[in-house]
Amino acid sequence: MAYGLLEVAVEHARDVPGAVSGGADRLSLAVGGDAGPRSPDLAAASAVxxxxxxxxxxxxxxNDSYTTTGGEFTRLVGLGEEYLALGAEGVVLGFLDADxxxxxATCAALAEALPGVPWTFHQAIDATLDPRRSWRRVRTLPGLTAVASGGSxxxxxxxxxxxxxxAEEDPEVARLLMPAGGLVAEQVPWFVRAGVRQFQVGRQVRPGGSSRAYVDAGLVRSWRLLLDSTAGHPAG
Known part of the structure; x- marks a missing residue:
C-alpha cells in the first residue's frame, strides 16, 4: 500500500486476478450484490x-435485513471461525436494532467471539436515523478498523x-471511514485532505459497471494510480 488502502469488493474467485494484479490492497467478499449481500458458502470463500x-x-x-437473532448469532460465530481457518484476514459485519x-451490543459480542480479528462495519450504518450518533457508537467497538459508508x-x-x-470535523471518523457506494474519482482528493486513508470500489472496476462482468485489472489500476498520485497533491 503506497498511500491509500484500496479495497475491492469481489463476489467469486474469478474476480480475484483482476483485483490483485490491478493493485488492490485488500478484498471484501460477499455474494448477492445490491439485492442483498450475504455470506458466501465455504466452498466459494475457500476458492477466493x-x-x-x-x-x-x-x-x-x-439474511437481507440488518438485524439478527440469537440462533443466527451462533451460526455467525461458527461461520466467522471457518472463514478465518480458511485464511481470511478479517470479517465484515454490522447490525441495527428495531429502532x-x-x-x-450484538456487534461487540460478535467481535469479542472472534478475538483479535480486525473487522469492517458495513454500510448498514447508512440506514441509521442519526449518522452522528451512529458514529459515536461504532467508534467504541472492539477490533473495528474500517467503516464502509456512503453517507446515505x-x-x-x-x-x-x-x-x-x-471526516473533516473528527479525526477518528476520518481514520475509520472507508468511502463506499458509488465513489467517484473527484471525491478522493477531498477525502484524503480530510484524513481518510482507505477506499472501497466495486462496480467502478467492472466493465460497464455490470455485476455480471468480472473485476478488470485495468480499471483497478486506474484507482490504484489515483490514490498513489494523491499522496502529495490532496485537494486544495
Missing part, C-alpha cells in the same frame, strides 16, 4: 482465499457532503 495473495475480509450476514440504531442509503451520490464534513 486460495486465489488471493492480499488480505480478504468476508461478510457475516445471513434503526447501531446494535452495539442512496450512497455517495447523496451522502458525500455530509460524510466529508464528518
Amino acid at each position: 482465499l486460495r486465489e488471493s495473495d492480499v488480505p480478504v475480509r468476508v461478510l457475516l450476514r445471513l 434503526l440504531e447501531v446494535d452495539a 442509503p442512496q450512497g455517495l451520490s447523496h451522502g458525500y457532503d455530509e460524510l466529508l464534513a464528518l
Whole structure:
C-alpha cells in the first residue's frame, strides 16, 4: 500500500486476478450484490482465499435485513471461525436494532467471539436515523478498523457532503471511514485532505459497471494510480 488502502469488493474467485494484479490492497467478499449481500458458502470463500495473495475480509450476514437473532448469532460465530481457518484476514459485519440504531451490543459480542480479528462495519450504518450518533457508537467497538459508508442509503451520490464534513470535523471518523457506494474519482482528493486513508470500489472496476462482468485489472489500476498520485497533491 503506497498511500491509500484500496479495497475491492469481489463476489467469486474469478474476480480475484483482476483485483490483485490491478493493485488492490485488500478484498471484501460477499455474494448477492445490491439485492442483498450475504455470506458466501465455504466452498466459494475457500476458492477466493486460495486465489488471493492480499488480505480478504468476508461478510457475516445471513439474511437481507440488518438485524439478527440469537440462533443466527451462533451460526455467525461458527461461520466467522471457518472463514478465518480458511485464511481470511478479517470479517465484515454490522447490525441495527428495531429502532434503526447501531446494535452495539450484538456487534461487540460478535467481535469479542472472534478475538483479535480486525473487522469492517458495513454500510448498514447508512440506514441509521442519526449518522452522528451512529458514529459515536461504532467508534467504541472492539477490533473495528474500517467503516464502509456512503453517507446515505442512496450512497455517495447523496451522502458525500455530509460524510466529508464528518471526516473533516473528527479525526477518528476520518481514520475509520472507508468511502463506499458509488465513489467517484473527484471525491478522493477531498477525502484524503480530510484524513481518510482507505477506499472501497466495486462496480467502478467492472466493465460497464455490470455485476455480471468480472473485476478488470485495468480499471483497478486506474484507482490504484489515483490514490498513489494523491499522496502529495490532496485537494486544495
